[in-house]
Amino acid sequence: MTTVDTRAVVDLLGVLAYAELTAFDRLAEDARMAPTLAGRAALARMAAAEMGHHDRLAQRLTELGADPTEAMSPFVAALDGFHEGTRPRTWLEGLVKAYVGDGLAADFYREIAGFLAEPDRSLILEVLADTGHADFAVREVRAAIAAQRTLAGRLALWGRRLVGEAISQSQAVIAERDGLARLIMGGTGDLTGVVRLQERITAAHTERMKALGLNP
């Protein structure tokens, strides 16, 4: 473990804190599209869990002497841009986005967390832990596809679009933050390491698409 620049840690905690706030927002918005009261409550519950994660990250930022708002600010435009560009039009698109999109982001952040020292590594792994959304999304999407086979093609297309948008936005974030870029390069060791990291993330994404019953 090499020593990591505190600014890079603050960047990582900041982008995650804002990601949790937008996750809250988005799950709350999707909850309103739920076809049942039980589904609406389930999504609202997950949104609430994301806020719990947000608070833990904000608290850690404060401990490190950083202001949570300042730490989040550099990432507002990129994350808002991603969500504006991938606004679900249906309940199912929302579920696929939350499962596939958040899964991809979580894998990426988990890889970077591996380069950090404690307690930040554990904190990040904890807040990235699934809030029950994965099982819920898989169950709902599979049931919907079973009832209407034609949905599979459209949702698979949606899944691929999410990945494209996520990649271009995360590249924009890394390009903007030198500390984060150095953290990734330093952690992976070299370009081969970066390629392997991408391969692991892609493989996990393929598994998630399959779990939903979608062609990756």
Next chain:
Amino acid sequence: MTTVDTRAVVDLLGVLAYAELTAFDRLAEDARMAPTLAGRAALARMAAAEMGHHDRLAQRLTELGADPTEAMSPFVAALDGFHEGTRPRTWLEGLVKAYVGDGLAADFYREIAGFLAEPDRSLILEVLADTGHADFAVREVRAAIAAQRTLAGRLALWGRRLVGEAISQSQAVIAERDGLARLIMGGTGDLTGVVRLQERITAAHTERMKALGLNP
């Protein structure tokens, strides 16, 4: 303490469970109007706390052998109607609504809870406890009025409109649910008791308007 019809208890827990779900929803929506990231996180945090309350009520309903969704269903139309009819157009209107409207509702439910046996009485008092929203709303609204005096008149009008809508919607709810109406009549004893209950609620409402710096 007279014995209370279980159906009335289920009704009360049901309307509260749905009220918490809509409170979550509305705070989450208002959070997006926040002028700062800190304000947005503060409202999202309060929304998350409401979901915690919702879950406790749903759990109690299940304990009583009731299905939470079924218990909430009779109140969806009235509560959605109230919120549709009083949709805040600004951040400040949202804060006044949450403080004045939720305060009024909480007072009303607290009065009814007093007629119930334990553990339901304590559970209801607990979930009605303020989630920090009151202080936050008072601070923000007072600061905004101090900066721009003309806001006070408009927001006072808004506060009065909220009360009118809340009264007409709660009358609709009670008219629909015999058990609830009997619970209130039985608990207050007679019409004089009902009038006193209304007086207490009105007095508390007046205090809240004053706390915001608004003419009741």
